[in-house]
Amino acid sequence: xxxxxxxxxxxxxxxxxxxxxxxxxxxxxxxxxxxxxxxxxxxxxxxxxxxxxxxxxxxxxxxxxxxxxxxxxxxxxxxxxxxxxxxxxxxxxxxxxxxxxxx
Amino acid sequence: xxxxxxxxxxxxxxxxxxxxxxxxxxxxxxxxxxxxxxxxxxxxxxxxxxxxxxxxxxxxxxxxxxxxxxxxxxxxxxxxxxxxxxxxxxxxxxxxxxxxxxxxxxxxxxxxxxxxxxxxxxxxxxxxxxxxxxxxxxxxxxxxxxxxxxxxxxxxxxxxxxxxxxxxxxxxxxxxxxxxxxxxxxxxxxxxxxxxxxxxxxxxxxxxxxxxxxxxxxxxxxxxxxxxxxxxxxxxxxxxxxxxxxxxxxxxxxxxxxxxxxxxxxxxxxxxxxxxxxxxxxxxxxxxxxxxxxxxxxxxxxxxxxxxxxxxxxxxxxxxxxxxxxxxxxxxxxxxxxxxxxxxxxxxxxxxxxxxxxxxxxxxxxxxxxxxxxxxxxxxxxxxxxxxxxxxxxxxxxxxxxxxxxxxxxx
Numbered sequence: 001x002x003x004x005x006x007x008x009x010x011x012x013x014x015x016x017x018x019x020x021x022x023x024x025x026x027x028x029x030x031x032x033x034x035x036x037x038x039x040x041x042x043x044x045x046x047x048x049x050x051x052x053x054x055x056x057x058x059x060x061x062x063x064x065x066x067x068x069x070x071x072x073x074x075x076x077x078x079x080x081x082x083x084x085x086x087x088x089x090x091x092x093x094x095x096x097x098x099x100x101x102x103x
Numbered sequence: 104x105x106x107x108x109x110x111x112x113x114x115x116x117x118x119x120x121x122x123x124x125x126x127x128x129x130x131x132x133x134x135x136x137x138x139x140x141x142x143x144x145x146x147x148x149x150x151x152x153x154x155x156x157x158x159x160x161x162x163x164x165x166x167x168x169x170x171x172x173x174x175x176x177x178x179x180x181x182x183x184x185x186x187x188x189x190x191x192x193x194x195x196x197x198x199x200x201x202x203x204x205x206x207x208x209x210x211x212x213x214x215x216x217x218x219x220x221x222x223x224x225x226x227x228x229x230x231x232x233x234x235x236x237x238x239x240x241x242x243x244x245x246x247x248x249x250x251x252x253x254x255x256x257x258x259x260x261x262x263x264x265x266x267x268x269x270x271x272x273x274x275x276x277x278x279x280x281x282x283x284x285x286x287x288x289x290x291x292x293x294x295x296x297x298x299x300x301x302x303x304x305x306x307x308x309x310x311x312x313x314x315x316x317x318x319x320x321x322x323x324x325x326x327x328x329x330x331x332x333x334x335x336x337x338x339x340x341x342x343x344x345x346x347x348x349x350x351x352x353x354x355x356x357x358x359x360x361x362x363x364x365x366x367x368x369x370x371x372x373x374x375x376x377x378x379x380x381x382x383x384x385x386x387x388x389x390x391x392x393x394x395x396x397x398x399x400x401x402x403x404x405x406x407x408x409x410x411x412x413x414x415x416x417x418x419x420x421x422x423x424x425x426x427x428x429x430x431x432x433x434x435x436x437x438x439x440x441x442x443x444x445x446x447x448x449x450x451x452x453x454x455x456x457x458x459x460x461x462x463x464x465x466x467x468x469x470x471x472x473x474x475x476x477x478x479x480x481x482x483x484x485x486x487x488x489x490x491x492x493x494x495x496x497x498x499x500x501x502x503x504x505x506x507x508x509x510x511x512x513x514x
Contacts (some may be wrong), residue, residue: 011463066370079340085324
């Protein structure tokens with residue numbers, strides 16, 4: 001298992017850079033990961049991140065579709081906030097595992 | 104007299120009805136199964152209809168033929184489950200059925216209405232699904248008159264039933280157009296939300312190789328937002344666009360609407376289910392079998408078939424007030440046809456991705472992740488096994504747990 005430093009904190013990450021221990025996350029760390037991804041986090045970004053973390057912690061599946069249930073943004077806006085691969089980027093910044101798609 | 108109620112008489116429901124009728128005393132237990140449709144579909148056969156290999160008669164038989172004596176079959180719409188009261192309302196709420204144990208086996212359906220424009224004016228004219236008999240038959244007609252252009256296969260989102268079917272479809276299309284002598288006039292493209300041809304790395308590598316060999320293009324990381332019927336394009340959320348002459352869609356898959364009416368489902372109406380015991384989360388006397396469950400494995404008949412053995416054991420334990428000891432491992436197993444004469448085979452579970460090797464079997468061994476003629480015939484022979492052995496709950500010569508025997512992990 002690898003470790004990586006964000007905003008002065010050492011965190012455990014897997015080979016793709018996703019957190020293996022979501023407890024190690026905080027907002028400063030999120031901002032540092034976002035910077036690596038070329039993003040500056042706004043309040044809307046943080047609101048989505050909080051939604052994703054809560055959903056992960058309660059054991060619910062994360063999907064692009066579930067963003068519609070957040071009440072924060074719709075899928076199109078989600079793409080605008082995290083361009084390219086919104087779910088992959090946002091979960092990485094949220095300090096939770098990459099959503100696994102089953103076969 | 105105590106009651107077991109099974110909702111859904113598809114592959115999962117029929118199979119477990121047969122198993123339980125053999126297992127439980129007729130004097131102590133009545134078994135009732137409810138479904139609104141009278142026809143049983145051999146769904147793996149749908150894939151062959153667009154290419155004229157099978158027709159409707161190959162895939163439809165009466166459901167009643169496969170329900171054993173001693174099981175009451177009620178043809179009715181299912182209104183909703185009232186889990187606190189241990190009963191189910193049917194026939195628009197006019198009738199109620201009480202149960203001691205409930206098995207939900209209502210499967211999954213395609214929900215093209217979830218994607219704007221999919222059910223537009225081109226539906227079943229230039230846009231088709233092959234997950235319904237109607238869609239597969241309409242597509243067969245359209246392909247006959249297709250003499251060249253862009254054929255696009257699009258996966259809307261995960262999960263969807265039989266995850267290898269889109270690949271099989273596109274491989275068969277390749278052979279179909281070659282036979283008609285117009286392969287050079289047809290552009291075949293797979294447009295998928297996945298980063299590659301498949302989800303798991305080793306199988307993806309093998310299947311991507313086959314796609315390249317057959318000159319099939321792939322557009323990865325594409326999440327469809329809408330269909331532009333006028334300009335015949337599909338668009339994703341970032342306005343990426345792919346043009347088509349024929350679009351073959353794998354629409355969003357959802358569980359039965361009845362699950363939503365019962366407030367027992369997740370975002371897609373799949374029932375939260377313990378992935379090892381198959382008990383519905385929060386309901387001690389409800390079990391879930393087949394595609395209706397939210398299990399992190401394939402939605403496929405093979406999963407329902409393997410899971411049925413574990414469900415049967417756990418139901419018996421629950422009846423006897425004992426802890427649920429049987430642990431399902433997520434075992435799935437799929438043939439993948441790669442042309443009119445060859446196929447490959449994958450075998451996997453929650454923990455182990457599809458690996459190459461051999462699959463030991465009475466007329467095998469079949470090649471895992473290998474492209475062979477025997478695998479193709481295995482797939483065709485399976486139709487006979489399905490109607491004659493599997494649905495009736497007879498033992499098939501394969502193990503329910505996945506076996507690591509004869510699998511190889513590549514370097």
